[in-house]
Amino acid sequence: MNGTSQAGVREAVGRYAAEVRRELGDLPPDQVDDLTDGLEADLADALADGPQPVGDDAATVDLAVRFGTPGAYAEELRAAAGVPVGSPHRAKPWPERVQRMRAAAGRATSVVRRQPWVEPVVRAASELRPLWWLARAWIGYQALMWLVIQWDALVWQIRPERDGVPGNPVQWAILLGLVVVSVQWGRGRWGAGQLTRLSRGVTVVALVLLVPVVWFTYESRFYGPEVSDVRYVEVPVGPAQPEAGVWVDGMQVSNLFLYDAAGKPLTGVQVFDDRGRPVRTTTDDGWSSWSLPGVEEPWAFVAATDEDGRRRWNVYPLQGAPYEEFDWSNPTGTRDTSELLEGEPRTPPLPFAQAPAVVGADQDGSPGQGGSPAPSAEATAAP
Amino acid sequence: MDTTQLLKGVLDVAVLAVVAEEDGYGYDVVRRLRAAGLAEVGDASVYGTLRRLYSQGALTSYVVPSDEGPHRKYYGINAQGRAMLAAQRKDWREFAGTMTRLLDGEAAA
Numbered sequence: 322m323n324g325t326s327q328a329g330v331r332e333a334v335g336r337y338a339a340e341v342r343r344e345l346g347d348l349p350p351d352q353v354d355d356l357t358d359g360l361e362a363d364l365a366d367a368l369a370d371g372p373q374p375v376g377d378d379a380a381t382v383d384l385a386v387r388f389g390t391p392g393a394y395a396e397e398l399r400a401a402a403g404v405p406v407g408s409p410h411r412a413k414p415w416p417e418r419v420q421r422m423r424a425a426a427g428r429a430t431s432v433v434r435r436q437p438w439v440e441p442v443v444r445a446a447s448e449l450r451p452l453w454w455l456a457r458a459w460i461g462y463q464a465l466m467w468l469v470i471q472w473d474a475l476v477w478q479i480r481p482e483r484d485g486v487p488g489n490p491v492q493w494a495i496l497l498g499l500v501v502v503s504v505q506w507g508r509g510r511w512g513a514g515q516l517t518r519l520s521r522g523v524t525v526v527a528l529v530l531l532v533p534v535v536w537f538t539y540e541s542r543f544y545g546p547e548v549s550d551v552r553y554v555e556v557p558v559g560p561a562q563p564e565a566g567v568w569v570d571g572m573q574v575s576n577l578f579l580y581d582a583a584g585k586p587l588t589g590v591q592v593f594d595d596r597g598r599p600v601r602t603t604t605d606d607g608w609s610s611w612s613l614p615g616v617e618e619p620w621a622f623v624a625a626t627d628e629d630g631r632r633r634w635n636v637y638p639l640q641g642a643p644y645e646e647f648d649w650s651n652p653t654g655t656r657d658t659s660e661l662l663e664g665e666p667r668t669p670p671l672p673f674a675q676a677p678a679v680v681g682a683d684q685d686g687s688p689g690q691g692g693s694p695a696p697s698a699e700a701t702a703a704p
Numbered sequence: 705m706d707t708t709q710l711l712k713g714v715l716d717v718a719v720l721a722v723v724a725e726e727d728g729y730g731y732d733v734v735r736r737l738r739a740a741g742l743a744e745v746g747d748a749s750v751y752g753t754l755r756r757l758y759s760q761g762a763l764t765s766y767v768v769p770s771d772e773g774p775h776r777k778y779y780g781i782n783a784q785g786r787a788m789l790a791a792q793r794k795d796w797r798e799f800a801g802t803m804t805r806l807l808d809g810e811a812a813a
Contacts, residue, residue, distance in 0.1 A: 388748075
């Protein structure tokens, strides 16, 4: 054996002895010293006495082959020396920092336990445990369905609806089976007692999966039942539902201006649709303001009143006034915005003072030969 | 028969006998026990026994520094150890005689 391999042996012996000392770590240091003093020399001599390692490489020096594991060696030493084996302190002690943290956690827990609200909360939580058993089963079901979606090409027969509710008998059977297993485990049946670790592990996994599963379920509602790797999602540019009011070219209009066949502006014209419903540009009874083209101030409109005293919002052009002229503090608490207006409502600026005449119409505004009778400004007087 | 079980009961007196012959360090004692025929004796068992006998006051101990490696811890017997050895030797002879008679008698029957 040359010098290099001797150093290798010394190093290996030192490592092994250190391992043995660590295994005895639960004993007082002076007792460990007492048990292992001279151990390196004994190990080295024993090695030198025994069959030489194949080759002189230090890496081949494995004392565990010759003497057994350091743990077993320490056990033997301990037993022969009459130091009790399997004493309460036999377990490897935690590092000091961990011990301090555990102690702190224990203190904090006991402080919390002393709070008066803890006991009812704990009792309520334990009474709600069956709910958790159901939730646990559902989480398992959803996780399973998620896997099925991933591999839906293979098992498309039980392709799930993705809103978390089973869509066919197979899925119901799966969910029901999981519920039964979860409940039975919760009640301590079906090997839950023997398989405490497995049961706890399942619970922990279910808790961990809770957030992703709920997220997945929530998320998948937006995609609907379609299952595909490539999804074309139509993103609506504006509001999906048509809103109330009158829209022209995607733009909501505030007012309608009507001209007779001769192109003269009309006032006080009632407009109805094909079903006889009043056509209204405003739907909030005049509480909002409108910006008009070419007008700096926003305007608000008021309703016309018919003979029976009902307010009519389909009488065009709507009458109104600049927003500032209304007393929006509403001292009387009225719902009729016309009462808030100081002066008289007026017609907002017309887009045209005069529209082009319709072919076949007389210049004086009387109906043409082929046209139906047009409403005239005189027929329905503006307020 | 599992001789390691038998060995456990007599390891103390065996170690005392070896050390009484001549002072020795741990592995030296192991080697001499094996040479005497106790091939299955475990290294750590012998070391542990030496430590225990020492702490019981049956052995003395001294450290011999080594030029080439770690120091060696030698054990020697003292008066108390000799007394212990004598008592255990007597016990063993009686026990062994009893066992021999028992087993021989059984074989003859």
